[in-house]
Amino acid sequence: MLSAAALALVGVVPAVPAAAGPAQDATYALGAFGYDQGWRTEKHVRVLADVTRDGKADVVGFGEDGVYTSVALGGGKFGPAKYVLAGYGHSSGWRIGKHPRWVADITGDGFADLVGAGPDGVWTAVGRGDGSFGPLRFASGVMGSNGRPGPLGIQLGDANLDGRMDLYAFSDGRVDIALASGGGGFAVPYLASAEFTADRYDFNQFKVANIGGDARPDILSVRYNPGFTPMSTLGRADGTYGASQPSVPSADGVFQVGDITGDGYADAVRFGSDANTYTGRAVGTGTFTAFGVGVGDFGYNYGYGYGTSSQPSPSLADITRDKRADVVGFGSAGVVSAVSRGDGTFGPSRKVFADFGADRGWSVAQNPRLLADVTGDGAADVVGFGNKGVFVAVADGAGGLA
Numbered sequence: 001m002l003s004a005a006a007l008a009l010v011g012v013v014p015a016v017p018a019a020a021g022p023a024q025d026a027t028y029a030l031g032a033f034g035y036d037q038g039w040r041t042e043k044h045v046r047v048l049a050d051v052t053r054d055g056k057a058d059v060v061g062f063g064e065d066g067v068y069t070s071v072a073l074g075g076g077k078f079g080p081a082k083y084v085l086a087g088y089g090h091s092s093g094w095r096i097g098k099h100p101r102w103v104a105d106i107t108g109d110g111f112a113d114l115v116g117a118g119p120d121g122v123w124t125a126v127g128r129g130d131g132s133f134g135p136l137r138f139a140s141g142v143m144g145s146n147g148r149p150g151p152l153g154i155q156l157g158d159a160n161l162d163g164r165m166d167l168y169a170f171s172d173g174r175v176d177i178a179l180a181s182g183g184g185g186f187a188v189p190y191l192a193s194a195e196f197t198a199d200r201y202d203f204n205q206f207k208v209a210n211i212g213g214d215a216r217p218d219i220l221s222v223r224y225n226p227g228f229t230p231m232s233t234l235g236r237a238d239g240t241y242g243a244s245q246p247s248v249p250s251a252d253g254v255f256q257v258g259d260i261t262g263d264g265y266a267d268a269v270r271f272g273s274d275a276n277t278y279t280g281r282a283v284g285t286g287t288f289t290a291f292g293v294g295v296g297d298f299g300y301n302y303g304y305g306y307g308t309s310s311q312p313s314p315s316l317a318d319i320t321r322d323k324r325a326d327v328v329g330f331g332s333a334g335v336v337s338a339v340s341r342g343d344g345t346f347g348p349s350r351k352v353f354a355d356f357g358a359d360r361g362w363s364v365a366q367n368p369r370l371l372a373d374v375t376g377d378g379a380a381d382v383v384g385f386g387n388k389g390v391f392v393a394v395a396d397g398a399g400g401l402a
Helices: 004-009
Strands: 027-030 045-049 058-062 067-070 072-074 082-085 101-104 113-118 121-125 137-140 154-157 166-171 174-178 180-182 190-193 207-209 218-223 229-233 256-258 267-271 277-280 292-295 315-317 326-331 334-338 350-353 369-372 381-385 390-393
Touching: 045 101, 045 369, 154 207, 256 315, 315 369
Parallel strands: none
Antiparallel strands: 027 390, 045 058, 058 067, 067 082, 101 113, 113 121, 121 137, 154 166, 166 174, 174 190, 207 218, 218 229, 256 267, 267 277, 277 292, 315 326, 326 334, 334 350, 369 381, 381 390
16 A cells, blocks of 8 residues: 555446447546555445535545545546545454444534444544544444444444434344434444344344435344345334334345435345346335336346456446436446436436446456546446546436546
């Protein structure tokens, strides 16, 4: 990993994507955060989050020796990468899959802060609004990652709707919540649910998302005893959770969540083992409609499609500024998108960009590709961490990229 000084020197008919696509190359935006600068997907977390409160997502990297940031300048450009914090790094013991790290607002001031669940507890650093952060703070000694039954044992969600992200801790037989107290700290945890036990639930499948009748985060889970059943548990006004209920009429696979209808509820999206993408619309009671084909693309296709060693799993993001999540896939020949119709289905998939695919040298093992609004126009753009550094393609608002 380069030091700060060194960094300163580098400045429902199956739809088939069109064979012929645009010839654009992604814009080379920054000579940092790439494979050639020492960043590794198995060691170093890279995320996009607005740390300056200007509506544009910035780059935040948890590197070998600490945290680096690069502030979005607009138009798909970024400022120089800066070393901002000696913490959360691989060299100090933080590991992907064991110690989750987030960039989220825990103070309610609109600036993204840093939160990490280490083996000994939770550490925070409050955002200053300029791409830097205050000192590390040991915020909770009982919400650490050690002893959790699964890698998703600690998650964030605004349990009391005060604009600050709180901590959810899943362990055998209980869910504890620690409310953000402001200033980067958390209150003493309270017991929110005793529903989930390791002998009945898959602790690798918990999600915290709003699927119910209000804005409160609900809990999605998978029960395997008796039988495989996706479940949901609705949040109550007092911050606790009631009994779980089956969330979909048919139990046929684990799914992602995203608001594909624009009603404010997270819907169910499952990328099939065949070629299809299946969707279930949230109905506002903590359940979803039965899965149906949303678009005839983006599936695993029995090892030849998305979610393989050459093509990453598809992403959900609003690329059209209509508040509905669309599907974006990074195929071997480039970027493919399908725009949400608002009814749980998507328009035909189409190839919209010729870069970011395996044919251009992008590797699942080496080169993460993320979606976030880096221009501030409300549409998610593509940011790829290539070998040379950061590459960008800006959304055109109609499902395409430029």
